[in-house]
Amino acid sequence: MKSVVSVVAVVAAALLGSTAVRAADVEVIHWWTSGGEQAAVSVFAREFDALGDDKWVDTAIAGGENARSATLQRILGGDPPGAAQFNPGRQYEELIAGGMLLDLTDLATTENWAGIVRPASISEACLVDGHWWCVPVNIHSWNWAWASIPAFEKAGVALPNSFDEFLASAPKLKEAGIIPFAIGGESWQINGAFGVVQTSLLGIEKREKILKDKDIELAKAEMPAVFAKWREFSQYTDEGSANRNWNDTTNLVVTDQAALQIMGDWARGEFGVAGEKPGVDYACLALPADHPTVTTGGDIFLFPKQSDPAVEAAQLKMASMMINPQVQALFNNAKGSMPVRDDVDMSLADDCMKRGLEIIGSEANIAIDAGRWLSNDTTGQFNDLSAQFWADASMTVDDAVAKYVEILQNAD
Amino acid sequence: MTNLAATSAGAISARGPKPRTLTASRIGVYAFLIIAALFFLLPLWVMVVTSLKTLPEIRQGHLFNWPELLTFEPWLKAWDTACTGRDCNGLKPGFWNSVKITALSVPVSIVVAMINGYALSFWKYRGSEFLFGVLIFGAFVPYQVVIYPLIIGLSKVGLFATLPGIVIVHTIFGMPILTLLYRNFFASLPIELFKAGRVDWAGFWGIFFRIMLPMSVPITIVAVILQTTGIWNDFLFGTVFAGRENMPMTVQLNNIVTTTTGVREYNVNMAATILTAAVPLVVYFISGKWFVRGIAAGAVKG
Amino acid sequence: MTQVAQGGEGAAAGFASAATRRKPRLRKRLNVQSVLGTTPMIATAVGVFIICIIFSIIWSFTNSKLFPNFNFIGWAQYQRLWSTDRWIISVQNVAVFGVLSIVGGMVFGYLLAVFMDQRIKQEDLFRSIFLYPFAMSLVVTGLVWQWMFDPNLGIQSAVRQMGWTSFEFAPLVKQETALYGVVLGGLWNGVGVTMAIMLAGLRGVDSEIWKAAKVDGIPTWKTYLFVVLPMMRGAIATAFILQCTGVVRVFDIVIAMTQGGPGVSTQMPAIYVIQHITDRVNVGQGMAAATMMLLPVMVLIGLQYLVRWNANRRAGRA
DSSP: OOOTTHHHHHHHHHHHTTOOOSOOEEEEEEOOOSHHHHHHHHHHHHHHHHTSSOEEEEEEOSSHHHHHHHHHHHHHTTOOOSEEEEOSSSTTHHHHHTTOBOOOHHHHHHHTHHHHBSSHHHHTTTEETTEEOEEEEEEEOOOEEEEEHHHHHHHTOOOOSSHHHHHHHHHHHHHTTOEEEEOOOSHHHHHHHHHHHHHHHHHHHHHHHHHTTOOHHHHHHHHHHHHHHHHHHHTTSOGGGTTOOHHHHHHHHHTTSEEEEEOOGGGHHHHHHTTOOBTTTEEEEESSTTSOOEEOEEEEEEOBOOSOHHHHHHHHHHHHHHHOHHHHHHHHHHHTOBOSBSSOOOTTOOHHHHHHHHHHTSGGGEEOOGGGTSOHHHHHHHHHHHHHHHHOTTSOHHHHHHHHHHHHHHOO | OHHHHHHHHHOSSOOSOOOOSOOHHHHHHHHHHHHHHHHHHHHHHHHHHHHTSOHHHHHTOOTTSOOSSOOOHHHHIIIIIOOSSSOOOTTHHHHHHHHHHHHHHHHHHHHHHHHHHHHHHHSOOTTHHHHHHHHHHHTTSOHHHHHHHHHHHHHHTTOTTSHHHHHHHHHHHHHHHHHHHHHHHHHTSOHHHHHHHHHTTOOHHHHIIIIIHHHTHHHHHHHHHHHHHHHHTOOHHHHHHSOGGGOOHHHHHHHHHSOOSSOOOHHHHHHHHHHHHHHHHHHHHHHHGGGGOOTTSSGGGO | OHHHHHHHHHHHOOHHHHHHHHTTTSOOOOOHHHHHHTHHHHIIIIIIIIHHHHHHHHHTTBOOOSSOOOOBOTTHHHHHHHTOHHHHHHHHHHHHHHHHHHHHHHHHHHHHHHHHTTTOTTHHHHHHHHHGGGGSOHHHHHHHHHHHHOTTTSHHHHHHHTTOTTOOOOGGGSTTTHHHHHHHHHHHHHHHHHHHHHHHHHHHSOHHHHHHHHHTTOOHHHIIIIIIHHHTHHHHHHHHHHHHHHHHTOOHHHHHHTTTOSTTTTOOHHHHHHHHHTTTOOHHHHHHHHHHHHHHHHHHHHHHHHHHHHHHHHHHHO
16 A cells, blocks of 8 residues: 655655664554554554554553553653553643653644644643644544434434423433433543533533633532533433443444433444434434534544654654644544544545534634643542432532532642 | 371361261252352353354343354454454464463462461561561552552663563562462471471471472462462553563453443453453363362371 | 370461460571572562552652652641542442451352362362352453343343343442442352362361261261361461452452442442552552551551560560
8 A cells, every 4th residue: 555644754754864764663552442443543553654664563452541551651661652642631741741752843843733733722732831742633522412313203302402402301201211311320421421511501611710710619609500400310311321331322322222322422433333324313413502512632642752763763753644634534534533633634524523523613612621621630530529429319419519619629 | 296197097088077878968068069050150151152142142132041143253253353452363462471471470479489488487587477467468559559669670670571570570469478378378287297307307498398398289279270360360560561572361351351432242252251261260170180189198298 | 085186286276376386396596598588578578568668658648640759748648538538438338348258258168168078079060160250350250240230131131031020130230239249249259269278278177187076976067167167277367368458459340340330339449549540640649548558457467466476475474
């Protein structure tokens, strides 16, 4: 196969001068082990190998926690991988401060990453104090709900246009033998959906005031409504939800056993695999219903510093390859995620993806991922709280708000 | 010493009452064992039948039913073609790594612990009990707490991410329980054994090799079972300390079983699980034969 | 009986008594070979565990995030720890889980060992059946039992399909019962090893004891319970500590079965520690939790030394 990115090689070679001649192996740690993910990571590997004699050496470790821990521990042990997958957030800020990552600024300046990566807030995950420390490769948004059209038809209710409409029709769905609200009991699923409800009720600005600026008074005023709404949802799920995977949960919507799931855009792949058609078998509802936005989650790659200059040269080539428009197109079509730049051919995308791309076109529709503002520690505490509140009906809204405020006050 | 001689003559294996006919209590014994066996076997049955079903059949439920459409495809896939990241080679690449790690770590860790237990029982020195207390204490520390200093230490001596490195790590973390096992076993041996050894002027190593080593067969089987299982199933240390070339099979098993997105292939998961457990199982079956040998089975005079 | 008493004495020298009883017979002396032979133990105890524990305690007083640092912040990590619902629930859970699984494991394990000791046919087969679950990693054990307990796939739905439609058995879906489901899964995995250790202990008991008990007309069950069991202190202590470490470190099986849910109802201390020092990037908090986990063990071991020291002192005076 002829590489679509040979131009990248030229750029990278020009950038590096003539020092890099020796081929190098670049070990990449990632947690992409399922079907669609595996196809996506293969795009990267194939394109990288086609650039020259450097080789992509694959270390897949399932589970983000496992993979990230392995990366961090190997960096500490002086045996860092050549590249490692992370989620945009604050988990690697100490790696940057400690000078353990390869500075990609020269490459990024040459290729004008700051100009092409959109929305601009996506680059914030990698651009710290004017230096580029990682490559954003895709965007995943949480702000979606997935509805089974046959399930709503069976119950004789219309597709909802708001959460209140949905909650109003939920008893009818239940009567018809359908699980109104599908969710898996893992804390990240619960907190993720909770976050979507929060955004819907508060809007982008208030959400940002609370989560970014830690506005305690606003949180005290606004969060009770959010928790109360969330409690309403909790009565409409099924008993099998405890510890259920998100994709098994999505499967309930695919098979029309459940009516609605709030889940990020990665769920689309499950419908695709099952041969379902958007608009016919299922509907993707962009949230919040009155003003759809996208959150800026996704994946990034960072490149731990190496002692071997040949590996360093190969790392830069890899970084350049990952953000190349053609590779972005191939990769994101395989992964089912949105590309990090506009000039990418996404004509293969389905209607739901196209809707997402439309929304992301405007800066006003961007709800920055809370992981930019909150440490993993704080996010984890919110996860625990949402899960506890969801499962424990004896916990009052006031209790929950008090705990929420406490976590926010102590957030670092 | 006559007592011991008499003792040693008596026993071969099970020493309960020796019934000759099928009495009510006999039936009770077998009933208990069979019911217990069913409890233990039920999950295995589920795993086996699931691994032989097709995915659509699994989705129908009927967890305990024999497959309507028998397929061995999941087994082949688990071993040979299941994707674990970019590579699609199933479980087999890690298999020999796991064999390598286990075959080296099990004997090393057991020998070290055996000597520890022996010394702690018969050759105490000032501070030895304190060291033992620290070891037992170490058995309660969550592994992850100890990982950081160990990474730094091993990388200082150049053994981080190497085969000897992972053997050392397994020896360290196996040591508390194994040392306890051997210490308690040796402590329960008749002191006359040791005294007899001293009379023959055998020193530390002489008594160890000539008397204690042959005596410790039954407890060594328990040690082998513990260590083989622990090391074979280890995931945490393997990913961190073994280095990329020596990644154990559990990494691939984990990639197959706990994949976070996409369709869950339960049949392949189950086949992969049974395949991964095969080696410890074989070790159990083979080593279990020696269980019948008791403490007094002739080794005393040996 | 005299012969039995003497013969039994040697074999009966169990765990606890062995150390104290042997003392007059075996003096502590510095044997160079003994020290040399235990070099790995000395290195591990001092070089790994003592150092690690000291650093864990030190770091628990710092605000370490991803990498450990030495910015001391007093007791703040402990204050946060003990005001966190999840931690308090975890501590309660590990207590319940520990008592149930240790008592259950000991009783069931000893029963199995005793029944295995009845000169049964197919001993190899039965032993392998009881032991095989241990070959499955705890992750796999958790996955299998999660499946068996799944209300829509597992035992509950199978029994309902047989016609008993109101049958309910899905412990993992409710906060009140989830922990017991985890206990059951853990027992399935670990009882076989307890049985194996107990069986090795039973086989270590002198056959003369049995003959004597027979002569004295003691019923078999009484012999097992009152004569043989006390002689197996070594095996019992080993099995007990093995299970204790399993309880304190319990992690994989909970993650696989419930991920600590529903809600936070099956959270455990080790999960708290591990999550904080890895994915939640708060080493200080994780180390504070780890130190709290080690505290009871420290106290117990300290007490044991105190008791022994006291006993020695008294023995010296006498």
